[in-house]
Amino acid sequence: MSLRMLLFQLSLLPIVAVGEPLPTVASINLCSDQLVLSVADPEQIRSVSWLAADAEESMLAEQARRYPLNYGSAEEILRFAPDVVIAGMYTSTFTRQLLRDLGYRVVDLAPENNIADIERNLRIVGAALQRADRAESLIRQMRATVAAFVASRHSEPVAAVAIRPGGFTVGAETLAEELMRLAGLRNVAAENGLDRWGSLSMETLLLSAPSLLIYTGYRRDERSLANLVLEHPALARLARKTATATVAAKYWSCGLPESLHSVELLKRAVSSRQ
Amino acid sequence: MKSSAASFNWPLHAALVAALLFVIPLALLTGRSSAGPTFGFGGPDLAAAILFEIRLPRVLLGLLVGGTLGLCGAALQGLLRNPLAEPGLLGVSSGAAFGAVLVFYFGLAAAQSLLLPLGAVAGSLAALATLYALAGRRGDFLGIILAGIAINAFAAALTSLALNFAPSPYAALEILFWMLGSLADRSLAHVWLVLPLMIPGWAMIVLAARGLDALTLGEDTAQSLGFSPKTTQWLVIGGTALAVGAAVAVAGVVGFVGLVVPHLLRSAVGYHASRLLGPSFLAGAVLTLSADLAIRLMPSGPELKLGVVTALLGAPFFLRLVLRSRRGSLA
Numbered sequence: 001m002s003l004r005m006l007l008f009q010l011s012l013l014p015i016v017a018v019g020e021p022l023p024t025v026a027s028i029n030l031c032s033d034q035l036v037l038s039v040a041d042p043e044q045i046r047s048v049s050w051l052a053a054d055a056e057e058s059m060l061a062e063q064a065r066r067y068p069l070n071y072g073s074a075e076e077i078l079r080f081a082p083d084v085v086i087a088g089m090y091t092s093t094f095t096r097q098l099l100r101d102l103g104y105r106v107v108d109l110a111p112e113n114n115i116a117d118i119e120r121n122l123r124i125v126g127a128a129l130q131r132a133d134r135a136e137s138l139i140r141q142m143r144a145t146v147a148a149f150v151a152s153r154h155s156e157p158v159a160a161v162a163i164r165p166g167g168f169t170v171g172a173e174t175l176a177e178e179l180m181r182l183a184g185l186r187n188v189a190a191e192n193g194l195d196r197w198g199s200l201s202m203e204t205l206l207l208s209a210p211s212l213l214i215y216t217g218y219r220r221d222e223r224s225l226a227n228l229v230l231e232h233p234a235l236a237r238l239a240r241k242t243a244t245a246t247v248a249a250k251y252w253s254c255g256l257p258e259s260l261h262s263v264e265l266l267k268r269a270v271s272s273r274q
Numbered sequence: 275m276k277s278s279a280a281s282f283n284w285p286l287h288a289a290l291v292a293a294l295l296f297v298i299p300l301a302l303l304t305g306r307s308s309a310g311p312t313f314g315f316g317g318p319d320l321a322a323a324i325l326f327e328i329r330l331p332r333v334l335l336g337l338l339v340g341g342t343l344g345l346c347g348a349a350l351q352g353l354l355r356n357p358l359a360e361p362g363l364l365g366v367s368s369g370a371a372f373g374a375v376l377v378f379y380f381g382l383a384a385a386q387s388l389l390l391p392l393g394a395v396a397g398s399l400a401a402l403a404t405l406y407a408l409a410g411r412r413g414d415f416l417g418i419i420l421a422g423i424a425i426n427a428f429a430a431a432l433t434s435l436a437l438n439f440a441p442s443p444y445a446a447l448e449i450l451f452w453m454l455g456s457l458a459d460r461s462l463a464h465v466w467l468v469l470p471l472m473i474p475g476w477a478m479i480v481l482a483a484r485g486l487d488a489l490t491l492g493e494d495t496a497q498s499l500g501f502s503p504k505t506t507q508w509l510v511i512g513g514t515a516l517a518v519g520a521a522v523a524v525a526g527v528v529g530f531v532g533l534v535v536p537h538l539l540r541s542a543v544g545y546h547a548s549r550l551l552g553p554s555f556l557a558g559a560v561l562t563l564s565a566d567l568a569i570r571l572m573p574s575g576p577e578l579k580l581g582v583v584t585a586l587l588g589a590p591f592f593l594r595l596v597l598r599s600r601r602g603s604l605a
Contacts, residue, residue, distance in 0.1 A: 071576045074459045095459040
């Protein structure tokens with residue numbers, strides 16, 4: 001097996017030596033796709049996953065459609081023969097291990113649970129793709145935007161709660177929570193002791209009397225049991241006398257500089273309330 | 275497997291081996307690219323890697339996992355003299371799945387991918403130990419089935435609990451997907467991991483074959499014929515735990531094969547528990563390999579999970595069988 005591996009790796013050598021100086025890349029996870037699309041030079045990108053091209057899932061769908069798409073299997077990646085494979089920590093362990101066994105450099109990214117995580121992942125991708133400058137400039141822009149949000153934030157935070165299909169919400173230690181705070185909101189669910197992505201009972205929701213209801217829509221037009229929860233009569237009654245805002249789920253499911261757009265949207269919803 | 279020459283069903287074995295020899299090359303030739311199924315091995319520089327590192331492990335594991343599920347299903351149905359018995363019934367599959375989920379939950383799978391199968395094997399052995407503690411001393415079949423159902427429910431509840439507390443929605447999703455079974459992107463390392471567990475597991479079941487035949491005449495008669503029901507029972511259960519635990523460890527939970535395959539073959543082998551073992555191994559491998567091939571032949575899109583396809587392929591056969599046997603018994 002080791003001889004075959006060696007032969008295989010030797011067969012890759014000419015490609016690396018003759019190719020352009022910047023390493024080529026394939027990504028097999030929605031969040032890493034979007035980081036790659038943000039940081040890489042277009043010449044570098046061999047493939048991103050099919051979810052990245054879906055406007056419902058991805059903030060950069062338009063951009064992703066310019067590249068060949070993959071479904072995240074090792075055999076596809078072999079055909080794209082990238083120098084670097086970028087994946088999520090929860091992308092199939094089998095695929096990532098197999099690609100490593102085949103001699104690929106596989107970079108695993110942890111999920112982005114706050115803005116600092118976005119910066120960390122931008123830097124990791126920047127380093128792997130030799131595009132550290134691009135990563136740093138994105139981080140600088142992001143920090144400037146965050147500073148502007150902090151400066152314009154009201155002194156008194158507004159009580160808000162996010163409602164996801166299926167009765168789920170957004171708790172503490174999530175990117176969404178940090179973005180809500182940036183918009184001048186305080187997260188009622190987190191104050192009720194909720195961590196990460198738990199569910200909030202309808203009763204707790206009504207008792208907490210939020211001033212802003214945030215729907216984090218995901219395929220809202222498609223009928224599903226999960227979406228039916230959003231039509232609960234008690235929730236509808238609360239929504240009639242409370243300000244509401246809708247943030248597309250894609251802004252909060254992966255962390256990108258573009259996730260900050262949701263802060264602007266929330267700020268507008270808060271100011272129109274007053 | 276071990277059977278006198280006179281009773282050995284040559285045509286059936288030959289047909290099953292022929293089916294295997296037909297499906298294995300097809301499976302090796304069929305790959306999947308973003309556009310859907312592809313045939314051949316890509317360019318000459320890719321051929322070796324695609325054939326030996328990606329498709330061969332997948333086909334070998336399909337053979338081993340499918341064969342194991344078929345063999346263990348046949349042995350358990352013989353042992354418990356209950357046509358609804360299957361490896362999942364003893365809590366072995368759900369115990370293994372829970373072991374693997376725990377590895378996921380603590381984020382260990384990210385550190386070292388072989389920890390995942392090892393967790394599953396530990397889970398299946400823990401399920402077996404519990405089964406023995408609950409039902410071992412009395413050792414009657416009803417007790418074993420009831421204990422198995424209890425362990426199954428308990429392990430399933432623990433798995434749901436772990437899902438509830440999963441560190442991220444992505445981790446939860448990955449756990450869920452894994453529990454539907456898949457052979458995608460496994461490597462030869464997984465083949466070497468399961469073989470040392472599967473081979474002794476199969477051997478234990480083969481050793482129990484004659485005892486299973488005796489048991490069809492009833493426990494007392496078996497005892498008087500010199501076969502200890504208890505020995506037979508623990509050979510089958512221990513062998514199943516080892517072999518199925520290893521199968522779940524690398525492929526996740528692949529349903530239906532262990533239940534449906536022995537039924538399809540039972541009438542062909544004349545209702546002898548021991549003669550059912552070999553054909554069930556072969557047919558289990560054929561069904562699993564065909565299902566995995568069907569996954570790759572689907573038009574473009576993300577891969578379906580193996581457990582979904584084995585159930586889709588197996589259920590209609592099973593229903594037909596049920597309908598036919600009902601008509602037969604009414605007539």
